């Protein structure tokens with residue numbers, strides 16, 4: 001198989017250079033293609049079935065009524081017999097015995113351009129390498145064939161060996177009275193499992209159950225299993241209910257689950273029919289969907305993720321198409337414009353189903369959202385139409401519990417949303433008790449989505465929750481009480497001011513909460529940057545200094561309804577007041593569940609020891625024998 005001819009008349013600098021021709025090691029090439037192109041030996045049967053289908057299609061172009069049957073026999077040897085177009089002796093040399101040449105490409109013969117376009121029109125094969133897959137399970141392939149092109153075409157036997165040798169001979173006409181082809185493989189000992197009857201039936205079903213020609217598998221004793229099944233989109237159904245049942249049954253057989261719903265798919269331009277099944281359980285967006293794509297009935301791939309847009313990870317499809325193009329290994333889809341257009345069109349169909357549900361079947365929509373709300377949230381961020389349709393139905397974690405955004409917006413004209421889960425946990429009980437409507441925006445997508453509510457519900461208002469907002473909504477205490485506490489508050493401001501924190505006195509529920517520290521991650525980050533700038537010299541100080549925005553301060557809100565705080569506010573002893581403030585601040589920091597800074601751990605230690613000290617001092621002052629006898 002010469003790849004390059006000797007060059008004719010070398011010129012210039014190359015005049016003296018000797019021209020040679022590349023040599024091809026046929027055994028190496030056959031080994032490479034047959035063993036390394038495909039992921040598993042199982043593909044040998046797919047290639048044989050596919051050649052049989054293409055041969056029948058070719059014969060039907062000559063005679064539309066020609067018989068169309070494929071018979072697989074799995075005994076000591078494996079044979080695949082078809083009633084297809086067959087091959088003449090010349091065809092055998094040209095197509096069967098030349099790697100990379102295919103009868104299925106048009107005039108120009110190339111694997112792109114007109115040749116390929118014509119191959120794609122009528123046939124599944126196109127590359128001229130498929131038969132090599134048989135060498136994965138057998139060292140020798142025998143093809144006995146009779147062409148349909150003329151009545152007296154001879155019966156030709158071709159035997160090809162994996163080392164590249166082949167022989168051809170003519171057999172008596174009676175061996176094969178009708179046109180067609182039989183391919184025989186004698187499996188190698190190490191590959192016997194792939195040609196064993198049960199395995200062959202299961203492979204044939206997997207690859208060929210949707211083929212449009214009859215496929216049967218026979219065993220050594222003549223027992224016959226029919227492989228074909230009519231997919232629900234190609235069958236007649238007595239009623240809409242029967243149709244639904246047939247689709248569900250097909251899903252159970254193919255994927256082993258009962259779908260939440262069924263979306264029928266049809267794109268006539270690319271000859272595509274099929275179905276998308278809505279998964280009954282939540283699927284992580286990263287999981288491979290495993291769509292099954294058939295090309296003219298033949299299974300091309302059961303992992304064709306490229307078929308749908310990424311956001312559609314809540315469905316699993318089976319489609320049969322005439323137009324998508326396989327890769328050479330036939331295990332994936334060739335990424336061309338047709339695939340991109342098909343993906344867009346199928347995506348649009350799935351979106352249409354989703355948006356249609358709110359009008360036609362709200363109960364199903366609720367069930368769908370219950371299972372797949374994360375998927376919908378990720379999708380709605382980029383899709384305004386879907387956002388409009390589904391945002392009100394989506395559940396969020398709020399100060400009223402887990403409710404839909406619509407329900408929440410009805411009771412809270414102003415919605416506050418936290419930036420982090422931690423912020424929500426810290427503020428929710430107090431904000432809830434104060435009648436504020438807060439949504440946990442800390443989960444993926446949630447904050448972005450909630451902020452888009454005013455686009456959909458004019459009149460609603462959404463704001464990020466910051467310490468000032470919550471404090472402003474907590475009841476202020478009466479001026480006299482504030483005045484009475486002013487000395488203590490001044491000490492408190494001095495103590496917690498070192499942590500870039502303000503102090504406010506408010507009344508809020510629950511009363512057993514003495515203090516609330518309102519803070520958020522960005523503010524903390526800003527403060528550590530400021531602190532770092534102070535501690536650093538030279539260039540870095542300048543850089544960090546220039547990054548420094550206005551430093552947002554945290555806020556320690558003391559609860560005037562809490563008895564302990566009321567008592568603390570009356571302390572006149574400065575040292576004890578400092579300890580009380582440190583203890584209140586320390587406890588509020590602990591409640592935020594964020595990691596403590598070194599200075600905060602030191603403060604906690606200090607306040608604990610001081611409190612212990614004060615407790616013991618008080619105890620000693622009371623003198624021995626004054627213990628409570630109760």
Ligand SMILES: Nc1ncnc2c1ncn2[C@@H]1O[C@H](COP(=O)(O)OP(=O)(O)OP(=O)(O)O)[C@@H](O)[C@H]1O
Nearest residue numbers: 051055095096102103125126127128129130131181
């Ligand atoms: N059962 C058959 N009947 C008639 N011709 C066949 C049969 N099997 C193979 N051939 C011929 O052998 C050629 C090579 O087959 P092979 O399976 O290697 O490649 P292909 O089907 O053309 O392309 P692909 O590599 O995409 O499968 C085919 O183009 C066809 O002409």
